[in-house]
Amino acid sequence: MxxxxxxxxxxxxxxxxxxxxxxLYFPEWEKYEAAMRGIFQRQYYTNQGPLTQELEQRLQERLQVRHVICVVNATIGLMMAADALGLRGKVIVPAYTFIATAQSLSWTGSEPLFCDVDPITHQLDPECVERLLEEHGAEVSAILAVNLWGDACRQDRLAELARKYAVRLYYDSAHGFGCELDGKPLGGAGDLEVFSFHATKVLSAAEGGCICTNDDELAARLRNIRSSYGAGPARQVLRTSNGRMSEAQAAVALLSLExxxxxxxxxxxxxxxxxxxxxxxxxxxxxxxxxxxxxxxxxxxxxxxxxxxxxxxxxxxxxxxxxxxxxRRYFYPGLHRFVPYADQFPDASARLPVTEYLCERVLQLxxxxxxxxxxxxxxxxxxxxxxxxxxxxxxxxxxxx
The missing domain is CATH 3.90.1150.10 (Aspartate Aminotransferase, domain 1)
Structure with missing residues (x-):
């Protein structure tokens, strides 16, 4: 050689x-141009327009969930989810994931409690989750699991732990759209799941995402949090966000879905x-x-x-x-080494040996x-x-x- x-x-x-x-899959130019012309002709650009409503309906059918709430991006979706769930105190989250996962908790007043992952699958380790639940008790309000790499966590075991310790369970499924577990699409597990439609994802809106849930009350809260205009039944919420998906984003997502x-x-x-x-x-x-x-x-x-x-x-x-x-090095470094978490959890590395190991060895092609x-x-x-x-x-x- x-x-x-x-x-x-x-x-x-x-x-x-x-x-x-x-x-980075882009739609055909002719179809994209036709979709944009339609938006200009209707002169409806955002705030639950007809394309966003169509996208939500089609996603509900495809993912087999009662509610899909489209949002401007998945990070905003995770922040909305934390507020809608009423999370306080500590939330167990893998240290081996994208920084926005933990930051969504910091932005909404919760504290990430970093957990290690499985050395073979890289998914959240349920045994580590249970140790943290035992150690921190009532301080923990939720488990935020992450479905990585087009694979999935041990959802049955995590659901069992959530019931046993009476905490909320929800999923960052930014990598998961189109995956199935036991023949059923990801999207309906836990209290809710959040998908990303960033250009780097298999379903692209150029930028965007959605929140999926089978809980009617939770869906109503999410729709009221999404913007100050609300949508559907009115609910009292702590704060609102500019989380609305634009019609242009919805148009690209519908073309991607085709x-x-x-x-x-x-x-x-x-x-x-x-x-x-x-x-x-x-x-x-x-x-x-x-x-x-x-x-x-x-x-x-x-x-x-x-x-x-x-x-x-x-x-x-x-x-x-x-x-x-x-x-690319994914993910590097572990979340426990980012500011401000490195100062908040100076001894975290010793408790996260698998995360430390993967951060030095994983390469994305x-x-x-x-x-x-x-x-x-x-x-x-x-x-x-x-x-x-x-x-x-x-x-x-x-x-x-």
């Missing part, structure tokens, strides 16, 4: 332009190309969703074992960057509209070559430092 083929060693990059992570099955099929082909290309590489573990009966192939996530592979995760990231492959199955195979081949040429690469990186 010729090491100089790699760009970091002087070869030509695999791709002419940077290939990003994230889905193409959703083809998007999943394309993602699946890329995932299988990665799996075939990475098979047998020492020190590289491709995470395969195992809990769900159907995944959305939202992300391609690997763990890099430096001793077996020859390079650490950060060094491999540099190799791929030279190839114009924008691989491109999938979505900006790459295809052939490109995925080329990226996997570059990773294989990097492992074979690890000594030369390390020497080159040291010289460049």
């Amino acid at each position: 010729s090491c100089p083929e790699l760009a970091v060693l002087g070869g030509t990059p695999l791709f002419e332009k940077p290939v990003p992570v994230g889905q 193409s959703f099955d083809s998007i999943l099929a394309r993602n699946e082909a890329m995932f299988h190309a990665y799996r075939q290309g990475l098979e047998g590489i020492q020190g590289v573990r491709l995470l395969t969703p195992a809990s769900v009966s159907k995944t959305n192939y939202q992300y391609v996530v690997c763990e890099i074992d430096e001793r077996a592979f020859g390079l650490n995760r950060n060094e491999l990231q540099q190799v791929l960057s030279a190839e114009n492959v924008v691989a 491109p999938i979505g509209q900006m790459v295809d199955a052939e490109g995925a195979g080329r990226i996997a081949a570059a990773i294989r070559m990097a492992g074979a040429c690890a000594e030369s690469i390390r020497r080159k990186l040291r010289e460049a430092a």
